[in-house]
Amino acid sequence: xxxxxxxxxxxxxIKDVARDAGVSVTTVSNVLNERTEAMTEETLRRxxxxxxxxxxxPSSVARSLVNNSTATIGVIVAEIxxxxxxxxxxxxxPLARSANYNILLSTARSHDDERQAVNLLLEKQVEGIIFLCxxxxxxxxxxxxxxxxxxxxxLVNRATTQDRxxxxxxxxxGAMLAVIDYLVELGHRRIAHLYGPASRRSSDERLRGxxxxxxxxxxxxxxxxxxPGDYLAPPKASEQSTLKLLNLSPRPTAIIAADxxxxxxxxxxxxxxxxxxxxxITVIGVDDHPFCTYLNPTLTTVQLPITQAGxxxxxxxxxQMTGERATSVQKTLxxxxxxxxxxxxxxxxxxx
Amino acid sequence: xxxxxxxxxxxxxIKDVARDAGVSVTTVSNVLNERTEAMTEETLRRxxxxxxxxxxxPSSVARSLVNNSTATIGVIVAEIxxxxxxxxxxxxxPLARSANYNILLSTARSHDDERQAVNLLLEKQVEGIIFLCxxxxxxxxxxxxxxxxxxxxxLVNRATTQDRxxxxxxxxxGAMLAVIDYLVELGHRRIAHLYGPASRRSSDERLRGxxxxxxxxxxxxxxxxxxPGDYLAPPKASEQSTLKLLNLSPRPTAIIAADxxxxxxxxxxxxxxxxxxxxxITVIGVDDHPFCTYLNPTLTTVQLPITQAGxxxxxxxxxQMTGERATSVQKTLxxxxxxxxxxxxxxxxxxx
DNA sequence: TTGAAAGCGGTACCAG
DNA sequence: CTGGTACCGCTTTCAA
Numbered sequence: 001x002x003x004x005x006x007x008x009x010x011x012x013x014i015k016d017v018a019r020d021a022g023v024s025v026t027t028v029s030n031v032l033n034e035r036t037e038a039m040t041e042e043t044l045r046r047x048x049x050x051x052x053x054x055x056x057x058p059s060s061v062a063r064s065l066v067n068n069s070t071a072t073i074g075v076i077v078a079e080i081x082x083x084x085x086x087x088x089x090x091x092x093x094p095l096a097r098s099a100n101y102n103i104l105l106s107t108a109r110s111h112d113d114e115r116q117a118v119n120l121l122l123e124k125q126v127e128g129i130i131f132l133c134x135x136x137x138x139x140x141x142x143x144x145x146x147x148x149x150x151x152x153x154x155l156v157n158r159a160t161t162q163d164r165x166x167x168x169x170x171x172x173x174g175a176m177l178a179v180i181d182y183l184v185e186l187g188h189r190r191i192a193h194l195y196g197p198a199s200r201r202s203s204d205e206r207l208r209g210x211x212x213x214x215x216x217x218x219x220x221x222x223x224x225x226x227x228p229g230d231y232l233a234p235p236k237a238s239e240q241s242t243l244k245l246l247n248l249s250p251r252p253t254a255i256i257a258a259d260x261x262x263x264x265x266x267x268x269x270x271x272x273x274x275x276x277x278x279x280x281i282t283v284i285g286v287d288d289h290p291f292c293t294y295l296n297p298t299l300t301t302v303q304l305p306i307t308q309a310g311x312x313x314x315x316x317x318x319x320q321m322t323g324e325r326a327t328s329v330q331k332t333l334x335x336x337x338x339x340x341x342x343x344x345x346x347x348x349x350x351x352x
Numbered sequence: 353x354x355x356x357x358x359x360x361x362x363x364x365x366i367k368d369v370a371r372d373a374g375v376s377v378t379t380v381s382n383v384l385n386e387r388t389e390a391m392t393e394e395t396l397r398r399x400x401x402x403x404x405x406x407x408x409x410p411s412s413v414a415r416s417l418v419n420n421s422t423a424t425i426g427v428i429v430a431e432i433x434x435x436x437x438x439x440x441x442x443x444x445x446p447l448a449r450s451a452n453y454n455i456l457l458s459t460a461r462s463h464d465d466e467r468q469a470v471n472l473l474l475e476k477q478v479e480g481i482i483f484l485c486x487x488x489x490x491x492x493x494x495x496x497x498x499x500x501x502x503x504x505x506x507l508v509n510r511a512t513t514q515d516r517x518x519x520x521x522x523x524x525x526g527a528m529l530a531v532i533d534y535l536v537e538l539g540h541r542r543i544a545h546l547y548g549p550a551s552r553r554s555s556d557e558r559l560r561g562x563x564x565x566x567x568x569x570x571x572x573x574x575x576x577x578x579x580p581g582d583y584l585a586p587p588k589a590s591e592q593s594t595l596k597l598l599n600l601s602p603r604p605t606a607i608i609a610a611d612x613x614x615x616x617x618x619x620x621x622x623x624x625x626x627x628x629x630x631x632x633i634t635v636i637g638v639d640d641h642p643f644c645t646y647l648n649p650t651l652t653t654v655q656l657p658i659t660q661a662g663x664x665x666x667x668x669x670x671x672q673m674t675g676e677r678a679t680s681v682q683k684t685l686x687x688x689x690x691x692x693x694x695x696x697x698x699x700x701x702x703x704x
Numbered sequence: 705t706t707g708a709a710a711g712c713g714g715t716a717c718c719a720g
Numbered sequence: 721c722t723g724g725t726a727c728c729g730c731t732t733t734c735a736a
Contacts, residue, residue, distance in 0.1 A: 010501065011501045011713095012501075013712090013713055013714085014713065014714060015713080015714095023722075023723085024722060024723045024724075025713090025714080025715090025723085025724095026715085026716085026722065026723060026724080026725095027721085027722060027723080029714070029715060029716085030721095030722090032714090032715095033715080038721055039721070039722090040721075040722095043721085043722090055499035055501070057471075057474055057475050057499075058475065058713085058714070059417075059475070059477060059712090059713055059714065060475045060476050060477065060714095061413060061416045061417050061422060061476075061477050061712090061713075061714090062417055062712075062713035062714035062715090062728090063713080063714060063715080064413045064714095064728095065411075065413050065414055065417050065712090065713080065714075065727095065728050065729065065730090066713085066714055066715050066716085066727075066728045067714090067715075067728085068728070070413060072456075075457075077441075080442050083435045083438065083439060083642070086435065086438045086439065086441065086442070087435060087438065089429075089438065089441075089457065089459065090432050090438070090459060093457055093458065093459045094459060094461070097458070097472075102456055102457075102458075102472065102476065103456070103457045103458075104424075104454055104455065104456055104457070105427075105441065105445055105454075105455045105456070105457045106445065106449070106454075106455075107441065107442060107445045107446060109446070119409070120449075120454065122409055123409050123410065123411070123412045124412050124413075124454065125363075125411060125412065125413050147363075147407035147409075149362065149363045149364075149407070235645070260646075261646060264643075264646035264647075264648075265646070267648065268646075268648040271648055272648075289643070290435070290643075291616075291641070291642075291643035291646060293587070294612075294613060294616035294617070294620075294643060294647065295616075295646065295647065295648075296616075296619065296620040296623055296624075296647075296648070363729095365728095365729055365730085366729065366730060366731095367729080367730095375706075375707085376706060376707045376708075377707085377708095377729090377730080377731090378706070378707060378708080378731085378732085379705085379706060379707080380730095381730070381731060381732085382705095382706090384730090384731095385731080390705060390706095391705070391706090392705070392706095395705085395706085410729085410730075411728095411729055411730070413728090413729080413730095414712090414728075414729035414730040414731090415729080415730060415731080416712095416730095417712050417713065417714090417728090417729080417730075418711075418712045418729085418730050418731050418732085419712085419730090419731075420712070
């Protein structure tokens with residue numbers, strides 16, 4: 001006779017509200033969508049009261065189905081090694097929400113993960129996808145095979161020849177050029193580079209920028225002024241590389257590390273060898289992690305404008321989703337040099 | 353006569369597949385849900401082929417509506433000041449996905465943001481909510497007013513008297529006790545503390561642990577051995593506080609900072625005053641940010657097991673969502689001390 | 705083995 | 721001003 005009480009109450013639906021308020025679902029729907037101009041004060045109040053009493057919340061699932069819009073943006077974070085990319089969520093989410101979009105998050109640790117994540121987001125009918133990528137060299141084929149019904153995408157830091165996608169790149173080459181300009185201006189002539197892992201495009205680009213910068217200032221590129229500085233590997237390797245550079249004679253007066261983590265390892269190695277930064281040797285990183293200001297001395301570094309990239313990704317997507325702009329956009333963000341304490345002029349008498 | 357071509361093709365629906373394959377939607381649905389045992393090889397193949405050709409993907413929105421399940425977990429990240437909590441997403445998301453749940457992400461910068469985020473997630477019909485909280489003292493009223501139809505929640509690091517919620521706490525008091533045990537064991541007698549912002553429960557708890565630890569070892573709590581170390585404020589303040597401690601006579605032989613960021617500021621101040629860490633003075637932090645290993649010396653610190661907390665939150669929620677467990681669980685995670693280079697015995701002859 | 709039809713929770717059109 | 725109703729894309733009886 002008596003039905004067993006549900007453990008958790010069933011969600012109230014629009015029908016419940018209509019019934020309890022003694023009106024039709026249409027009228028309730030009108031209230032929900034703020035079409036209340038031509039409505040009796042009394043009816044409106046009664047409906048609102050019923051909504052409150054039933055603790056009714058419209059189902060956005062049902063709404064999505066009928067409106068054919070989920071108001072959701074998918075974000076795939078591939079670069080999980082550096083917290084930097086996750087930090088971008090701190091800008092992306094509020095920005096998206098202020099435009100009434102939600103964020104559906106996926107992480108991708110591998111290429112397969114990535115495909116799976118994209119499929120998932122498509123099934124969930126996200127209206128746009130932001131892809132925060134590693135610069136690993138990968139196969140883009142599956143991106144090209146996406147159906148034409150796929151939502152707009154914004155790729156951050158991913159090389160692809162397809163201008164069908166919005167793309168936001170970081171100017172690694174330009175950044176290294178600027179660093180070398182800065183160092184040469186200070187008087188440095190022997191500038192070393194701890195280069196990143198070969199699997200990453202960014203490593204190549206920075207190395208290229210390094211060589212271009214030297215050339216620009218008529219400095220010789222010397223094989224022995226470069227050594228591996230892989231931030232994915234244990235720090236031991238970077239320390240070894242740094243020692244190798246320190247043992248050169250004459251010693252380099254500046255070291256540009258592949259990234260801040262390697263720069264920190266280099267700093268530690270240099271300090272333990274009894275040398276002072278920047279008096280004896282300058283150290284410069286790349287990334288501008290928050291911890292750069294915690295180091296002693298604070299680290300001069302190239303900032304990767306990830307926050308800015310995230311912002312632009314959201315804006316580009318929203319412009320496309322709202323139909324404000326039809327075509328995709330490719331842009332490259334410049335990476336400013338943030339000068340702190342770890343850089344300065346070379347020691348006097350350091351000329352060969 | 354000819355309809356204008358849509359810019360982006362309409363998504364294929366189950367009807368399209370049924371029509372093109374010459375079967376009914378039911379049959380297609382059966383294929384989608386792997387009820388293919390009693391099906392003609394031929395039919396199955398034809399349907400699969402049609403799905404491939406049309407690039408059909410079932411709409412999870414429609415599925416959610418009829419199944420009354422979104423397979424989505426909401427995550428609210430309130431502690432945006434420390435990247436630590438965002439990092440938890442790196443465990444939460446894969447874990448959730450492997451159980452076939454997606455992550456809908458919200459950030460909350462304020463109490464209002466928080467409410468808004470919760471409402472949003474409820475409308476989106478998430479099946480569980482993970483709340484990565486700041487330890488700020490806040491008003492929980494709105495949580496208590498959630499309808500009984502609200503999904504299970506897991507609060508990480510949020511004080512509330514409601515055992516209606518799953519709760520995962522961090523044992524700040526125990527952590528400080530362990531630090532003091534460790535320091536006393538090393539021979540320290542004058543142990544200072546840079547305490548965190550008054551707005552945070554964790555600050556109070558750590559201060560309490562500090563006092564309890566001193567008491568336990570019959571050490572006097574001295575007002576002047578404590579000074580503010582607010583990681584939300586500019587580092588200048590923490591540096592001032594550190595200098596104040598260094599100028600005491602006799603000088604403390606160890607400083608426990610409110611967190612790693614303050615510890616870094618303290619280390620820098622100490623080193624610039626010409627003292628050596630840990631030979632002259634020990635420094636210990638709290639949080640175990642990745643950057644602890646980049647400092648020189650590497651920082652001894654108390655680890656906040658955020659990753660573990662995230663894991664447990666997911667597991668607790670899933671157990672409840674699947675009906676495996678009905679009641680909520682409260683637990684406190686212990687915070688292990690990670691000993692690195694910044695701590696050691698006090699300088700000899702440091703006894704009063 | 706396959707198909708027809710009801711219904712999930714809303715929206716929107718058209719009547720009255 | 722309000723109500724009836726078709727429909728969004730899919731699942732799930734129930735029949736054939």
